[in-house]
Amino acid sequence: MGLAIGLGQRGIKTIVVERYEQPQPIPKGQNLTQRTMEHFHFWGAEAALRAARTIPPDYGIGGMTSHGTLLSGYNYNWLQRELVRPFYFTDNERLPQYATETVLRQRAAQLPAIDLRYGWTCQEVRSEADGVVIEIVNRDGTKQSLRADYVVGCDGSRSIVREQAGITQTRADHDRLMVLLVFRSTELHSLLGRYPGKSFYNVLHPDLEGYWKFFGRVDLGTTWFFHAPVPTGTTRDNFDFRRLLHEAAGAEFDVEFEHIGFWDLRFTLADSYRAGRIFVAGDAAHSHPPYGGYGINSGFEDAVNLAWKFAATVQGWAPAGLLDSYDAERRPVFASTARDFIEASIFRDRDFLRQHDPARDRADFEAAWRARHSGARAEVNAFEPNYEGSPIVFGPPGGVSSAIGSHTHAARAGHHLAPQSLSSGKNVFEELGSGFTLIDLTESTTGAAFERAAAGLGIPLKVIRDTAADGRETYEAQLILVRPDQFVAYAANNDGAEASGILMRAVGRS
């Protein structure tokens, strides 16, 4: 839906084929990062999304990690995204994925370039000489063929598009069966009253070897979800899920189940994000356990990375080769997200639980537990996906695209642009164009040279002129070329920069 909106806003005709008439009521994908909320801002859906929040705005959406049980008394703040808030234009948000999808569906319906086909299932995808054909079928059995220049499989981890395009994936099985419980409980809300402002809770237990017992609020006070590993062979009927919840919490409370489901814990990464005119994005390209809330946020960034590149290609201001940079940028970032953040945290938790146990040595455990708190803060700072190794940005020599980075106001090629106030009082994010933007703080004629070069090349470019003062000096660059996805393509201090060469590389023309 995000990709369709990004294309629809640019006037690119897009068809969305979605088998369900309505969003499915499973409350997954809840934690939306500040970066994701920037996407909603640019998609014109931020206000509607915040209004759809299921937890009142004055109640926090923070996380907490505890040891043993939820109520053991050993806990610290976890995933404190507010630590990196200054580096993004918007606040983070939390709501169930079906509520997010509803907002996206409403926004997509406002854009005339988007043709929404709900209730249709894609059965076949095939490439032809100059396009792609998909065969779709409606609930009543009606069939249709659709032809397009490109197809993107945003069809989840069991993607038929990926499969039929012949895109293989690399898989790391962890051999854990996971249960997802959605339940109602008012007593759990009372029990957790001692942790105000928290909306998700991760319980580390020595028996689970680093895998989590995870509680999340779906709304304030009544509805919850929970996931945790369960023994192989567990079914809805042969396991005491109520007891599992009580053990995880460390207390008994009322439970009324709304949903009991299962999934296998594994990491998968498509070996390519592209096969000719067919692409994959979101869970179709990569999937992993929902530890740390990277899934939906990674998928939205895929969509944003693809949207401007499709527009550039279809509108003719970039060669089709620009689309290869989608794989070059997004795949290494996801590989790093899975390896360096999600899987690393499972192994780190497992090692910690083996080494430190309050029953064995309380003083040692408490010292190590305190140290973990600062480690959790460092992790939030270190998650900064960047494209330093991309062929279309002017990254450092030997740069590698990765999810590991650092947050700073300095403008660096391959990194997300930090917000900053302009002399007008507006934020630079309010002034960015839908194409490329040059932030020109040189107070020289360089901006005009870029405008001329962009006009000659047909590349949409907006120039923001200002001074390198009043906070803007923290960009540490006076000339910043910002891509349509708010990543920096080029940042330097030379006001004699060779405009057309820079622009051409940024759109994959050289």
Ligand SMILES: Cc1cc2nc3c(=O)[nH]c(=O)nc-3n(C[C@H](O)[C@H](O)[C@H](O)COP(=O)(O)OP(=O)(O)OC[C@H]3O[C@@H](n4cnc5c(N)ncnc54)[C@H](O)[C@@H]3O)c2cc1C
């Ligand atoms: C329990 C749980 C909790 C999670 N919590 C978080 C979290 O807190 N934060 C986070 O970032 N991520 C979380 N995730 C992961 C997140 O939900 C996924 O990363 C996200 O849903 C991926 O979105 P997607 O659009 O790529 O795929 P999906 O959400 O799977 O959407 C795919 C869509 O394609 C449709 N479709 C599939 N096949 C076809 C077909 N052949 N024809 C037509 N339509 C088709 C489906 O109906 C579906 O609507 C969680 C996942 C689970 C299971």
